[in-house]
Amino acid sequence: MAESHFHFSEEKPLRWGVIGCGGVAEKKSVPAYQNTPGFRVDMVMRRNADKAEDYAKRHNVPQWTTNAEEVIFNPEVDAVYIATPPDSHKKYALLVAETGKPCCVEKPMAPNYQDSLAIHQAFEAKGLPLFVAYYRRSLPRFLKVREWLDDGLIGEIRHIHWEKSKPPNDLDLRGSYNWRTDKQIAPGGYFDDLASHGLDLFTFLLGDITEASGIAKNQQGLYSAFDAVSGIWQHKGGVTGEGFWNFGTHQRVDKVDIYGSAGKISFSVLDEAPIQLENVSGHQILEIPHPEHIQKYHVANIKNHLLGKSIHPSTGKSGLHTSWVMDRILGTL
Incomplete structure (x- = not known):
């Protein structure tokens, strides 16, 4: 450099x-x-x-x-x-x-x-x-999840699963223009806009992804981009992962489960929901609200990085890795 x-x-x-x-x-x-x-x-x-x-x-x-x-x-x-x-x-x-x-x-x-x-x-x-x-890498809600993982509260981490699905919205059904479903701007459709947040967060929580592949389809024909994506991956260290993102289902779901040898952590990437920890000690549910301006801590971390006080958790290097993972799942790389 x-x-x-x-x-x-x-x-x-x-x-x-x-x-x-x-x-x-x-x-x-x-x-x-x-x-x-x-x-x-x-x-x-x-x-x-x-x-x-x-x-x-x-x-x-x-x-x-x-x-x-x-x-x-x-x-x-x-x-x-x-x-x-x-x-x-x-x-x-x-x-x-x-x-x-x-x-x-x-x-x-x-x-x-x-x-x-x-x-x-x-x-x-x-x-x-x-x-x-x-900015999810900087939010207290997900820092708590990382703390639970680092403290070994679910034992050895084995697998992560994410389902993100929802019905088509009014724009989709009317055929109105939306850059998020224009394959020239967002080839993966809502996958690009929404799944990117989760896949990036998972590398923050579990380490970089070393292998990834997937299937991407347009099932509904409502717009030019993909509307149904399924993916599998592996993190450095051997943790396996899978996810599906479908934008033509009957209900909205946003649920992540991280399975360990001694418990499970559950949370939502995008929806407002508590984080949950299940292990031999019982079932813990925590409500950790986001700040009014959700990029508050992300921007504070930019300042600290520029002052030399700390390294920002989301840099060009980590963002590049997330782009690689997304392209691998979409089959474009």
Whole structure:
């Protein structure tokens, strides 16, 4: 890795620019940046001028634009958060790397492993910090699950199983456009948007995945992307895993079970649900709520990383690994 020329201290606020101020930026992410001491959001971009101006006014952001490059190359922007659909992540991230600025890219990192690799290599070459918004790695709920695993409360870990299924929504049934089901932007459909969170979390909990394969189909014909995916994998150390993600079932399910030699841990990746521990000591159920702005701890970890206090749990390297796993399951790599 090349030596980084980027330096951050708490003496001067870090000024962020945001590319894409749609739904995810409304509550989940940008307010978390604004509420983090030492961080400011000074500029936002959206292709629709009226919506960009409205967002900036409502969130007290001093500058707005419809041109992403005005954010990236603005000398008064120190770091860039890319919150656009994944097909544009590579284009914008490579430009950010060119400017020598730190960057956070929304998940999934890119539509495929090769684009993710290009992003990772660009930041590695310049020694620049690159983060991916897999914020579940920073949430107290899942840190507790990891603590239970690390403490051996279910013995030797054997297997993980995830079911994520739901009925088609109104957009799907009407045939309305949705980038999440456009195979040019998200080849795996909702798998790309939703399963990426879980697969990334599982590597955080159980270690990197060494083997993965799967089957991907379009069963309903409602849109161009896949709507039914099944996968199997193995983590370093031998823990096996399996999952299925089907977006045409009769009910909504989001349930993970981690089986050990002496117990089981259960939780949801995406839904609001308690975490549960079953072992010889009994059955423990914990409610650990998420913060109002769900990227709060993720953004706090970005700050600590840039200050040299800790290593962020979700970097370009880990995001790249998740892209590899997803492509293996989809059969595109």
